Amino acid sequence: MRMEKKAAIRKILDRVSRVVFFLSTMAGVAALAILLYRIVSVGIGCLDWQFLTSFPSRFPDKAGILSALAGSVWVIGLTAPIAFVLGLGTAVYLEEYAKKNWFTRFLQVNINNLAGVPSIVFGILGLGLFVKGMMLGQVVLAGVLTMSLLILPIIVVASQEAIKSVPQHLRDASCALGATKWQTVKGVVIPAAFPGILTGVILALSRAVGETAPLVVVGALAFVSFVPISPLDSFTVLPIQIFNWTSRPQDEFRSLAAAGIIVLLIVLFATNTAAVWLRNKFQKRL
Amino acid sequence: MSISIAGERQEGKSANQSVAVKGKRRSFEFVLRFLLMLCAAVSIFTTAGIVFVLLFETMEFFQEVSLWSFLTDTKWTPLFVPKHFGILALLSGTFLITLGASLVALPFGFMTAIYLSEYAPDRIRRMLKPVLEILAGIPTIVYGYFALTFVTPMIRQIFPYAGVFNALSASIVVGIMILPMVASMSEDAMAAVPRSLRDGAYALGATKLEVAAKVVVPAALSGIVGSFVLALSRAIGETMIVAIAAGSTPKLTLNPLESVQTMTAYIVQVSQGDIQYGSIEYKTIFAVGMTLFLLTLAMNVIAQWITRRFKEKD
Numbered sequence: 005m006r007m008e009k010k011a012a013i014r015k016i017l018d019r020v021s022r023v024v025f026f027l028s029t030m031a032g033v034a035a036l037a038i039l040l041y042r043i044v045s046v047g048i049g050c051l052d053w054q055f056l057t058s059f060p061s062r063f064p065d066k067a068g069i070l071s072a073l074a075g076s077v078w079v080i081g082l083t084a085p086i087a088f089v090l091g092l093g094t095a096v097y098l099e100e101y102a103k104k105n106w107f108t109r110f111l112q113v114n115i116n117n118l119a120g121v122p123s124i125v126f127g128i129l130g131l132g133l134f135v136k137g138m139m140l141g142q143v144v145l146a147g148v149l150t151m152s153l154l155i156l157p158i159i160v161v162a163s164q165e166a167i168k169s170v171p172q173h174l175r176d177a178s179c180a181l182g183a184t185k186w187q188t189v190k191g192v193v194i195p196a197a198f199p200g201i202l203t204g205v206i207l208a209l210s211r212a213v214g215e216t217a218p219l220v221v222v223g224a225l226a227f228v229s230f231v232p233i234s235p236l237d238s239f240t241v242l243p244i245q246i247f248n249w250t251s252r253p254q255d256e257f258r259s260l261a262a263a264g265i266i267v268l269l270i271v272l273f274a275t276n277t278a279a280v281w282l283r284n285k286f287q288k289r290l
Numbered sequence: 291m292s293i294s295i296a297g298e299r300q301e302g303k304s305a306n307q308s309v310a311v312k313g314k315r316r317s318f319e320f321v322l323r324f325l326l327m328l329c330a331a332v333s334i335f336t337t338a339g340i341v342f343v344l345l346f347e348t349m350e351f352f353q354e355v356s357l358w359s360f361l362t363d364t365k366w367t368p369l370f371v372p373k374h375f376g377i378l379a380l381l382s383g384t385f386l387i388t389l390g391a392s393l394v395a396l397p398f399g400f401m402t403a404i405y406l407s408e409y410a411p412d413r414i415r416r417m418l419k420p421v422l423e424i425l426a427g428i429p430t431i432v433y434g435y436f437a438l439t440f441v442t443p444m445i446r447q448i449f450p451y452a453g454v455f456n457a458l459s460a461s462i463v464v465g466i467m468i469l470p471m472v473a474s475m476s477e478d479a480m481a482a483v484p485r486s487l488r489d490g491a492y493a494l495g496a497t498k499l500e501v502a503a504k505v506v507v508p509a510a511l512s513g514i515v516g517s518f519v520l521a522l523s524r525a526i527g528e529t530m531i532v533a534i535a536a537g538s539t540p541k542l543t544l545n546p547l548e549s550v551q552t553m554t555a556y557i558v559q560v561s562q563g564d565i566q567y568g569s570i571e572y573k574t575i576f577a578v579g580m581t582l583f584l585l586t587l588a589m590n591v592i593a594q595w596i597t598r599r600f601k602e603k604d
Contacts, residue, residue, distance in 0.1 A: 018497035025405035028398045029418060032473070035466050036425050039436050046439070093329025101323055102330070115333050120520070120590040121583065122527025124554050125340060127561075128579040132343035136567055153336045160333065184315055186322050207427075214429025217529035217554065221561045221575070243431040243530075250435045250534055258439055265432050272427065 043269075047262025055263055059229040060245065064256035069264055072245035074231040075144070075224070076213060076271070079241055082148040083155070083212055088205050090152065091159030092194075095201075098160075099167040100189050119157035126154040127221030135222055142223030145235040150222050154215065155208040162204020166197035199283040206279035210272050216243035242268045344583060347576030354570055360577070366540040366556070368574045369563075375574070377581055379540035383457070383550035387532055390461025390546055391468060391525040396518055398465075399472025403514075406473070407480035408502045419474075426470035434534035437463035442535060449547055455537025458546035463531050468521040475520065479513020480506050516597035523589035527582065529554035553582045 058068025094115070102108040130150030140146045170193050178188040194201075219241055227248070228240040242264060249261035352360070355375045363376025402422075406415055442459040446452050483506050491501045507514065537549030538559050551559070557575055565571045 014497050014500070018499045021499040021502075022409055025401045025409055028401035029405045029410075031398055032402060032425060032466070032469055033418070033421050036421060036428075038440070039428070039432070042436065042440050043432070090329050090332050093326050094333060097323075097326035097330040101326055111330055111334065114337050116594070117587065117590060118333060118336060120523060120586065121340065122529070122554065122586055124527065124529045124557055125344075125579055125583050125586075128557070128575060129336070129340045129343055131561075132347060132576065133339050137343075153332075156333060156336070184319055186319055210427065214431065216429070216431045217533075217558060220558050223561070243429055246431050246435065247530065247534070250431075250438060258435075261435055262439075265435060268429065268432070272429070276427075 043262050043265050046259055047264075047266045050259050050263035051266055055260075056267070060227055060248075064254070064260055067249075067257075067260055069242070069245060069267060071228040071231055072240050072242045072264070073267065075228065075239040075241045078144050078232055078235070078239060079147050079151060079219075080209055080213060082144070082235060083151040084205070084209055086148065086152040087155050087159055087208065087212075091156050091205070091208075092163055092201060094156070094160045095163030095167055096189055096194070099164055100185070100193065115157050115160050119161065123154055123215055124217040124221060126150055127218030129153065130218060130222040140236070142225070142238055143236045144232050144239045147219050147222050147224055147239065147241075148235065150218050151212045151215065154218060155212050158208040158211065159201075159204050162207070163197070163201045166200025166204065167193060169200065170196045199286045202282050202286065203279055206275055206282075210275045213271055213275065214243055214268065216241075216247055219244060220247070242271070340583065344576050344580040347573050348580045351570070351573035351577040354573070355577075364542050366551075368571055369560070373570070375577075377553075377578070379542055380551060380553045380556055380578060381581070382542045382544075383532075383536070383540060383555070384526055384552040386457050386544060386546065386550055387461050387464060387528075387536060387552055388522055388525045390457065391464035391528075392518075392522055394462055394465025395469045395472050395521055395525075399469045399517075399521070400476055400514065402469070402473040403476035403480060404502050404507070407477045408498060408506060422470040422473055425466075426474070428467075430467060430528060430530040431534075433463050433467050434531045437531055437535035445547075452547040453537065453549045455535060455539075455549040456547050457536050457550045460532045460534075460536035461546060463535065464525050464528050467528065467531065468524050471524060472517050472521045475517030476510070476514045479510035479517065482513070483509040512597050512599070516593045519589055519593035519596065523586045523593065526589070527554065527586050529558060533558040553578050557582075 055068045056073070057070055058066060059071050060069075061067040098108065098111060102111070127150060130146055130153075134140050134146040134149050135142055174192050174196060175188055178192045179185075183191065224240050224244050225238055228238065230237075232239045246261050246264040246268065249257045249264060252258075360375050360377055362378070363374050364378050365374035365376050366379035367374045406418060410418065437459045441462055442452075442454065442456065445456065445459050446454075452458065487505050487509060488501050491505045496504070532552045533555040536552065536555060538551050538555060539549040540551040540556065541548070543550060557578055560571055560575055563571075565575075
């Protein structure tokens with residue numbers, strides 16, 4: 005009798021817990037849904053061609069996002085090649101060239117720790133090293149260098165994973181045919197690992213598109229009424245423009261911020277879709 | 291893959307040529323290895339750069355402000371007269387936000403992980419994982435906007451005396467932001483628990499809940515706790531949400547309805563203004579940054595240590 009009662013209680017507890025766990029999972033989903041709904045419903049009214057092609061203005065109905073969009077394109081366009089080359093180079097060195105000694109372990113620990121450093125600290129590095137130390141000033145190039153260092157650990161770790169997953173027998177076959185180390189790396193390892201590397205790079209870049217704090221510290225301006233034409237011009241980026249509009253008390257500017265967020269999310273969505281598409285394309289070729 | 295090999299076959303024609311090519315190749319390989327090492331060195335220079343920049347300006351800072359008053363003064367007012375430099379006021383803001391965020395993220399993240407790893411049918415799992423990934427990929431500025439324009443008005447309806455900027459709103463949203471990280475890292479840890487342990491418990495007649503609570507969670511504990519600590523470290527370093535929603539009033543308080551200021555929000559506030567290079571305001575950025583860096587570094591090291599230490603045992 006007592007056993008049966010106990011079994012019944014255990015069963016009820018099990019059912020209740022299932023519901024509780026399910027609901028708590030749904031809380032996250034609900035948060036995402038509310039967030040997206042709010043932003044789209046507030047911002048969609050401001051989103052038109054004029055918004056995309058105008059400079060920021062004191063008058064909400066004339067304000068646009070052109071300089072921020074151009075700034076973001078500049079930063080991402082220059083950060084991508086720098087971070088890609090450095091990140092891939094580091095990953096290839098660690099996986100294919102480095103001997104397994106204390107120095108390699110130190111490098112690895114160092115990279116893992118860099119990945120956990122708050123982004124604003126990278127901004128402080130950029131301020132002290134590039135803006136003031138190298139006297140670049142508050143320009144696109146300073147932002148680009150800061151961003152490259154910020155996303156470097158992400159690219160390195162993703163590329164390492166991709167390179168690790170290339171089967172050893174492919175390397176052995178290449179070496180057996182007389183290929184040198186570099187020929188093997190260039191002709192066998194990198195092509196086989198490329199889809200994984202690319203995914204890592206694009207995820208890292210989409211992180212860079214949305215980063216605000218380090219660029220605020222490096223000194224991207226809030227009010228830029230021109231499109232930067234060289235890496236040594238001052239600049240602003242999408243998230244900073246959104247930050248500026250959000251900080252103003254008037255509702256009109258809040259709506260502009262929501263419209264800016266829609267543009268930012270579309271850019272992010274596009275890069276992620278590109279990542280999936282490119283990965284599929286390269287995977288098929290092999 | 292075949293391209294590089296085809297190129298070499300033509301090289302073997304004359305012995306002399308081949309020796310010359312080999313020499314050239316060897317020096318090329320040598321230069322290349324060096325270049326790759328330089329790439330790897332960049333990450334070391336980055337760490338060294340961070341430490342050097344922070345240390346250099348922080349030392350300058352401590353020539354004007356004593357370490358004692360930095361650590362014990364309870365007011366932080368570098369932008370007004372009289373100037374006070376008590377990091378405690380900023381630390382308490384950071385602590386309050388982190389505490390609030392963990393009250394949201396840890397239980398919900400943990401339960402989400404259990405649901406995904408133990409309960410969810412494959413079909414639902416495949417639908418939910420991308421949702422969490424999207425949640426994790428949303429820029430923090432978007433969360434900041436959400437906090438100020440949605441969560442804050444809601445809080446002010448429930449507590450009319452809450453400020454336009456308050457710690458509660460920022461805490462909740464920071465919690466939402468770090469939730470996917472807790473969920474996915476804890477789930478990874480739970481998924482790594484061997485199937486046979488679960489089967490053993492089921493064979494003894496355990497329910498799902500008992501298997502989860504008494505077998506899976508204890509076995510995955512190191513990974514779960516590691517994910518908690520890492521998430522807290524993320525919350526400490528989070529910047530835009532608190533800069534937008536928590537306000538800019540550094541003070542020692544535990545009341546979540548008041549406006550506070552975190553270390554990160556202070557750095558943003560100062561950076562936005564026109565600050566003179568070499569002024570005391572400029573140096574505070576580095577002193578606060580140094581505190582933030584040391585705090586998050588310590589937490590990350592602890593998280594790694596927990597994960598590694600307990601892994602060795604089982």
